[in-house]
Amino acid sequence: MAPSAKKDLAAAKKTSAANASSVVPLLCTLCEHEPVFTDTSHLLTHISSKGHLAHRQKLELRSRRDPESQRLITIYEAWYARYGVRELLEERQLAKDQAEEAELQGRKALKRTRKPKVCFLSLLTSPSDVC
Numbered sequence: 001m002a003p004s005a006k007k008d009l010a011a012a013k014k015t016s017a018a019n020a021s022s023v024v025p026l027l028c029t030l031c032e033h034e035p036v037f038t039d040t041s042h043l044l045t046h047i048s049s050k051g052h053l054a055h056r057q058k059l060e061l062r063s064r065r066d067p068e069s070q071r072l073i074t075i076y077e078a079w080y081a082r083y084g085v086r087e088l089l090e091e092r093q094l095a096k097d098q099a100e101e102a103e104l105q106g107r108k109a110l111k112r113t114r115k116p117k118v119c120f121l122s123l124l125t126s127p128s129d130v131c
């Protein structure tokens, strides 16, 4: 794929994810009591949580023999695809990775600019000054 096509694809994905995030219903249809969230970030945190992931796996494992589990999984996957939840999670992970990289680079730059530590022993005039 040509570099410009990759840029167009990336821009299109970003736009669709941005549009999706503005309309994504802030609830989890998979978990018990269908929890509702105050914002997209809170929703994405829930979707990445151990509790949600464990519940999802449990339903997926039951889905072959339990029609209700299959129904919940189907509804959830349709919601996940329709509102571009994967793209939202990818954007969030990318932002976290970039923040971690910037922090690491900042620490490295700070380490390079620090003055070397002076050993107080080198300031003594003669070996007899050392106790």
Ligand SMILES: [Zn+2]
Pocket: 028, 029, 030, 031, 046, 047, 052
């Ligand atoms: Zn959930």
